[in-house]
Amino acid sequence: MGIPFDLLGRVFARWGHRTYPSWAWPLLARALEALPRGARVLDLGGGTGVLSRAALTARADLKPVIADPARGMLRHAPDPAEVVVARAEALPFADAEMDAVLVGEALHHFQDPEAALAEIARVLKPGGLLWIYEFDPRRGVGRWVYWGERLLGEPAHFFTPEALLRSLRDLGFEGDYRERRGRYVLTARLRGERRRAAARPA
Ligand SMILES: C[S@@+](CC[C@H](N)C(=O)[O-])C[C@H]1O[C@@H](n2cnc3c(N)ncnc32)[C@H](O)[C@@H]1O
Known part of the structure; x- marks a missing residue:
């Protein structure tokens, strides 16, 4: 499914x-x-x-x-745009190849978001931009999307914005988010030095 x-x-x-x-x-x-x-x-x-x-x-x-x-x-x-058939968990790009990564309505669909976040940190240049649009499973429309996707058999790996920021900090990012009625935009930058650690959905 x-x-x-x-x-x-x-x-x-x-x-x-x-x-x-x-x-x-x-x-x-x-x-x-x-x-x-x-x-x-x-x-x-x-x-x-x-x-x-x-x-x-x-x-x-x-x-x-x-x-x-x-x-x-x-x-x-x-x-x-260049197109590449690839999964977020194993990106066919070199380390520090990208200036920015955008992830819109997609992180919760990934089978292994922890691996995907580590890959994002790997392919971004130090100082690179990460911009994510996601749903907060606790609130508003985010709650409906969460249940809808579980019913559809999707991975439904939804992070709260706080949990996502924590995981990103462990990977060497600093950032902030803006949330309205269960949808949020998180903007972060990769610091010069990177640490790698496991991230967990909320
Ligand atoms: C709801 S769509 C969003 C597409 C686009 N970002 C947008 O805003 O319209 C989710 C996308 O995630 C992709 N996807 C699912 N699993 C993925 C994975 N493991 N790695 C990369 N993309 C994946 C799907 O193929 C789909 O195109």
């Missing part, structure tokens, strides 16, 4: 951006401002590239790379 993302490319390409609240977009644009010109931005679990499109709208010079295991989603990626 689980959501058949491979068959849902058209649906996400048409409606995917509508699943984000309007307040998330300015937060993304602001986070991207500090990136160097032509920065490589990994859109992880990026599907049809909803976040890559938003990033390119904010900064046309960015170079998005969309990584996702579902070819049916990647088929709808925006033209300038």
Whole structure:
């Protein structure tokens, strides 16, 4: 069981951006401002590239790379983006290859979010940006999404924003989050020195 993302490319390409609240977009644009010109931005679990499109709208010079295991989603990626069939738990990128990693509505779908977070820390440059949009399973719409995904047989590895920040700090990040009615945006930067430690969902 689980959501058949491979068959849902058209649906996400048409409606995917509508699943984000309007307040998330300015937060993304602001986070991207500090990136160097032509920065490589990994859109992880990026599907049809909803976040890559938003990033390119904010900064046309960015170079998005969309990584996702579902070819049916990647088929709808925006033209300038590079696409890579890959799982977040084993990324085919070199250490410190990315200037930024974006993860939108995807972390809770990963089979092993702890391994995925360690991979994110590995492929990011020191000082690199991590931007995550997720649901808080305790509140508002997040509670409904949590139960819905459990019923659909998805991994449903939802982190509270506090737990996610704790795990990220253990991996060498510092950051903050903004939450409204069970949805949150977490923005973090990888410090120069990295420590690796296991993360646990809430
Ligand atoms: C709800 S969609 C979100 C897609 C996109 N980020 C967006 O905002 O529209 C979740 C995505 O996570 C991907 N996914 C599931 N398991 C994954 C994994 N282990 N590694 C990377 N991506 C994964 C799915 O294929 C799907 O494209």
